[in-house]
Amino acid sequence: MTTDLTFSAGQRPDGTPVLAVTGEIDMSNAGQFGSALAGALPERGRLAVDLTGVGYLDTSGLAQLFRHAQRIEVTVGDMLATVVTISGLADLTTVTRATA
């Protein structure tokens, strides 16, 4: 059994594909998260990963983000602020804080 995680795909007005994730990401579902990321990446350009619906993200989930760091931009809520900062993800890719 894995921790509940849902994905929904969309598009920004500028055409950038968006993957919105809801739930918690830990080692039980990091693989699932990674597959979803890989699957959502466009052939060209960046993928916007919207993590504002994610309440918990651990290093296994971060590892998936790092793998595609060059090709994604990430939006996080307050809950993940510390993780994203400490991990250094913000230094490699664009991280936007969505304030509630």
Added chain:
Amino acid sequence: MLPVGEARARVSGMRAGGSAATVLELLFPGDSEMARRMRAHDWDGSALGDPAGWPASLRTACRICLTSRFPMIVWWGPELSFLYNDAYLPLLGSKHPALGKPGEQVWAEIWPIIGPMLDSVLSTGQATWSEDLLLPMNRHGYWEETYWTYSYSPLHDDAGTVRGVFTAVSETTERVIGERRLTVLHDLGARAGHARSVAEACELVAAALGRAGADVPLAAVYLRDDATGELVLAASSPLGAQPAPRTGGPGGWPLDEAIALGQPVRVTDVRARFGDLPAGGWSASPAQAVVLPLAFETGGPAGVLVAAASAGRALDEAYESFLTLVGQQTAALVTGAVAYQAQQRRAEELAELDRAKTVFFSNVSHEFRTPLSLITGPLEELRAALPDPGAAVARELDVIDRNAQRLSKLVNTLLDFSRLEAGRMQPRFEAADLAALTAELASSFRSAMDRAGLAFEVDCPPLPEPVYVDPELWEKVVLNLLSNALKFTFQGSVRVGVRVSGDQAVTEVADTGTGIPAAELPRLFERFHRVATARARSHEGSGIGLALAAELVALHGGEITAASTEGAGTVFTVTLPLGRSPGRVAAGPAPARGLGATRAYVQEAERWLPGGESAWPVDAGEPAGPAGPAGPAARDGARVLLADDNADMREYLQRLLDPEYQVQAVADGQAALDQARARPPDLVISDVMMPGRDGLSLVVALRADPVTAGVPVMLLSARAGQESVIEGLDAGADEYLVKPFAAAELRARVRGILRLAQVRGAHARWRTAMIDSMQEAFFVADQSGAIVEVNSAFTRLLGYGPGDLPYTPAQPWPPHLSTEPARPARHRDGRLVWIAASISQATDPQTGQRMTVGTLRDVTAEHYVGQRQTAVAAMGVLLSEAETVPEAVTGTIWEIREIWHARQVLAVTWDDTGEPALAAAGPARAWDDLPEAARDAISALRAGPRLRPATSGPGAVGIALEHPGGLLALWAELDPDRPFASEDEALLTQLCGYLVQALHRIHQSGQQREAALALQRAILGPAELPPGFAARYEPATRPLEVGGDWYDIIDLPDGRTGLVVGDCVGHGLAAATVMGQVRSAGRALLLRETSPARALAALDQFAAQIPGAACSTVFCGILDPATGRLVYSSAGHPPAIVAAADGGITLLEDGRSASLAVAEDLARSDAECVLPGRSTLLLYTDGLVERRRQPLDEGIMRAAAAVQAGRSALAADLAGQLMAGLAPAGGYEDDAALLLYRHPVPLELTFPADAAQLAPARRALRHWLTQCGLATRTIQDVLVAAGEACANAVEHGARHGASAPVRLAATATATDLRLTVTDGGQWREPAPGATAYRGHGIPFMRAVMTRVAIAPGQNGTVVNMELRISS
């Protein structure tokens, strides 16, 4: 009571419009006597003046005084005018009425005490008090001992000046008396186990009660006298008190009645019975008493304790139960003493019996010896004087001789026994050819067997190895068995056989005799036991022959058994170890061994046979010496020693003299000298010319030796001529005969010399005979100090015989020729003996030399007896002081080691599995270090009898005894130089008896102590608290562990927890028993009722039923740990304290109402609060906060501050800090209890190492962190750190098999969070250069937590994380 301000307002209100009467009614309200008196008082004439003009404070004080039921006084004005209430009347007694009088006048007699106190209050404005003041008071129809505490507070006038003093009085009688009685019981209890006798126990009780006169003015212990059956006064207090019943009165104490009833009898007409009795310091003589039957456990005497009750206290239920407790303590003390005495008596009786027996044997034997030698001595004289007595006389002489011999044999056997008993039988083991020795002994019986018509078969083929035996003792064994066989065998055969079986030499004596009934076999080797029904050749016999044989065989390390079929015969089998000595092998030459014993046995046996004549010459002296067999002796009995180097000449002379004399022939002068010294003959005949020492030199040597100086010597020489003759006679010869000589001349000269010598030597011989028959060792030393003569007792004592005389002063044994009470000396065989010497000087009439003559007495036994008495005393002290079982056992083994100079002493016990445990006085450390033989010997003790020493081979002794843990075996490896005699066995038994007694006492008192503690803990409260709670308890009365205070935690349905802290009135045991009941009731009611208030209301009803339970205060709460919601209600209890994480303090003061059961239908209400996250809740009793001369509020605030200051500590640590930190300088004066709770309860999660479990674990942690009241951001940080640690743990656990679960624990204080994650796997260090996100999240943990510690271990990894919470 009205608040002061309100009262003042009302009075002022009245002054305006009310009438004078109404004003007085308001000033002095109520219809009490004093209110009426005050209203009626002529105030205008007094120093106080019109009440209407009184300051407000005086008026208020007066109102308080009149409406209070406590005794109160108001002193006012410069004269300290005296106002008081009804409650004070009994204290005032006949001084009433004293309204308005000056204080000094009212209390003139105690003014020196209270005057200065009142002055001090007036001058300083500070309150003061006087505590526990004894006031005899007549309030219940008798003068009663009462105690009061007075407090003196200042009263100010309207201007604020101190003008008066307000005195409140509270009664402390119950506490003072209760404490005093408890002290008495402690005092008695402390004496348990001290008394050695019943009398001593009674005296201890009397002594203890002598200090308790105030509670037991007269006590008397009566015990049933075993002889008369009457109850006799054993002890009394005051010392020697023995009140006699009044003539014409109702009689004495109803002692027998109390015993018959088996319960206390109350005597209410004490004064009518006895008149005045000791009053224990009270003004009146006791009027009541209790007669208590004493119940002893151990069948001691029936007894009674009479305890008079002080006239100063009513003999109520409490008083009577106190006296009953005194009775029980008394009975326990007496019981202990009876048990002690019985044990001691048994041990002493055993020892005494053994000692008496040994002394008896020893004395009887010695007493017989002297008269015996006075029969046999003169008998020999008589034979010498009557060379041809005629047949009739000769027969009579033979009868005398035979019987003297028989008696002598019996006496010798008895002496052997006494020597065995005293440990003085020292076998001289030597490697012997057992077959040859036995065959030789058997051959002496051959003629007797022949004459009895029995076939006698001796089958003794040589053995492959020597057997270590003492030939003399072995002789006794074999002869006893042979004589026994002959005695009981009428036809058939007797067979003696020696053979080897394994490593044993087996000697069998088998007969075809009458046999022994099977029932008698087990007692066959018992001393003095005779087989009554056996048909025998003779009924002579003492029944000790076989017993002696058995003891002697045992001494050889062997065993004797008998098998018998009645009517068919008996086989005695003796087994001895082959080729190894059971003891020290004799050094030096064996002493001369004679056939004396053999002769006595065979002679006796032959007399049983038809004809009755012995084939042995009954009048023969004992032939001596190893030089060869002696010829048959002449009837004359004179012993002639013959020295000639020519064998033909020796034979010729022997033939010449043989018919008349007992001749011993040797081949040279030196041999002759040795023989003569060893046993002086009656005459020496010597050739002059011999190789080595010649005849002349022999004569000189003989004359130089005091022992042989008187022996006549005849020289034979081939050298004729006057010169030779003169030379010979000059040298000291008595006769000089020149060869060749006529046979008749030789015989005539010999006869002449002997007759002359007989006359001349009678005195000397008597001297020798007497000296030899002396029981004391005797010696003569010459001027140089050399010992030149000794007697046989000397040889027995020190091992040095006459054969090696003289002994020069350089000898290592007794060198000091001085009279001394006791000094050690070394026996020739090396052992130590203790001797007392008596020395005197004498001049030898022949030589004029100053000689030293001494007697030595063997005081070894006495010496050791003295040592043993010291040992017994030392043991007594040691054991009475020992407080634990190991202490007593260890002390005992060291003492035993000391007493017997043992190499080591071991104490071994076995646990349930049979595993031995060892305590050692000596080098041994562990059971497995011991040699196998020792382990076997010790193990064998387990199966044997208790308290009976068992010697396992020479040099070791063991004993088994009862031990609280089962069985205790003591085993001592002894000093090989010290024999372990039966006296030693008795002493060891006695000491071990003491040890058993001491172990029993120690064990029992230990059990009682444990039982008392267990009982106390049972009523105290839960020992194990749920997580998050901590409690402390400190009773005021040590060594009690309980008191009137308690705390309780109760698991309720729906996960709620009941919390109770309460305080019953008083402290000590009485309060504890009330507390136990109230606590249990509270527990039950909380489970039943829905709210604290309802539980308290139900508890009100319960408390009303229990004496002493009313007025208890209780704080009762129901906590929901999930939400922190606390519903509570307080029955007169101080408020609980809540310290929030930010340091804020809240007192839970709502929901308060009166103490338990103080009024009917009390309304009780609940209050509610919610404990914030990381707050601390403190419930406590007033003992924790109460201080003398300080308001309770101050104490409560001090406690609150302490909780606030300690809010960062863990609950368990904080509880200890509070208890220690709040204690007054002299320790808590009242019971104190506290109960702490830190919200929320620490988190404790365990989940399988499965990634799917991470989300639920995070959920639980998030919930708990929320309960902790943390900011969302902080919660998220902690979740990340904990989540990483848990993910790692799951990874490890999964890697090492799913068996090991993951544990997550979290604790919060006001300022810190502590998290611990534990797994069952191994931590993997992050690879060098790994990026942050591959580092297993450690940087995350470090980034968000204040401190992270990872402790990898063999069985798992522990991650500890701490976070300091910023406020």
